[in-house]
Amino acid sequence: MQPARIAPRDRLIVALDLPSVASAEAMIDRLGDAVTFYKIGYQLGYAGGLSLATQLAGSGKKVFLDLKLHDIGNTVARGVESVAGLGATFLTVHAYPQTMKAAVEARAGSGLKILAVTVLTSYDDTDLHAAGYRLNVSDLVEARAKQAQALGVDGLVSSPEEAAALRKIVGDQMNLVTPGIRPAGSATGDQKRIMTPARAIAAGADYLVVGRPVLEAADPKAAAEAIHTEIAQALA
Numbered sequence: 718m719q720p721a722r723i724a725p726r727d728r729l730i731v732a733l734d735l736p737s738v739a740s741a742e743a744m745i746d747r748l749g750d751a752v753t754f755y756k757i758g759y760q761l762g763y764a765g766g767l768s769l770a771t772q773l774a775g776s777g778k779k780v781f782l783d784l785k786l787h788d789i790g791n792t793v794a795r796g797v798e799s800v801a802g803l804g805a806t807f808l809t810v811h812a813y814p815q816t817m818k819a820a821v822e823a824r825a826g827s828g829l830k831i832l833a834v835t836v837l838t839s840y841d842d843t844d845l846h847a848a849g850y851r852l853n854v855s856d857l858v859e860a861r862a863k864q865a866q867a868l869g870v871d872g873l874v875s876s877p878e879e880a881a882a883l884r885k886i887v888g889d890q891m892n893l894v895t896p897g898i899r900p901a902g903s904a905t906g907d908q909k910r911i912m913t914p915a916r917a918i919a920a921g922a923d924y925l926v927v928g929r930p931v932l933e934a935a936d937p938k939a940a941a942e943a944i945h946t947e948i949a950q951a952l953a
């Protein structure tokens with residue numbers, strides 16, 4: 718079990734995978750004080766979401782910019798410097814050594830933390846092999862985690878299926894952030910490596926990223942509160 722270094726209610730990160738700032742603001746209103754931490758990714762980020770990120774951070778919410786940067790080192794570094802001014806807590810980059818090194822160096826002195834995306838949670842071994850990799854998912858996740866730790870990356874994005882093994886490898890110093898969260902009975906969608914909130918926390922995840930199971934619920938606030946209940950029970 719994880720030490721209680723993160724308040725239980727701050728462990729849920731709701732992915733604002735929505736088409737406009739207006740729809741995101743409406744969802745944030747509905748969720749109210751049930752959610753303290755939001756993730757903004759491609760869909761909203763390219764539709765005005767970066768300004769919303771700054772507004773949210775200014776209003777006391779925490780923000781995870783899931784931009785999954787990956788480019789030559791200089792471009793990654795300059796991008797990270799720009800993102801560092803937006804007020805976000807987390808920014809993702811893909812877990813390639815040049816990319817991680819550039820991002821870590823460029824975030825120095827800012828409050829921004831870099832998360833390395835190990836292997837996307839929609840991938841299984843077959844998908845990885847189709848993409849040209851010889852390693853299976855668990856071996857590639859672990860190899861990338863070791864590289865990330867050696868390069869000073871602040872945290873890892875993986876499926877909760879790898880959380881227990883990663884915790885043994887990286888200890889308590891790196892944030893383990895896990896999408897692929899599915900409360901019992903929710904649709905899997907395109908996710909292939911999934912766990913319930915309770916099992917993910919028990920496996921060692923620090924933060925749970927949840928999109929559709931909250932956004933598409935008839936009562937999103939009740940869905941978020943149900944996840945908080947699972948998290949609290951798993952930490953008790």
Ligand SMILES: O=c1ccn([C@@H]2O[C@H](COP(=O)(O)O)[C@@H](O)[C@H]2O)c(=O)[nH]1
Binds near residue numbers: 838
């Ligand atoms: O490996 C990864 C990395 C990022 N994500 C992002 O998390 C959310 C998950 O949304 P759900 O609707 O709960 O499936 C989404 O924004 C992804 O871009 C991920 O799923 N897996």
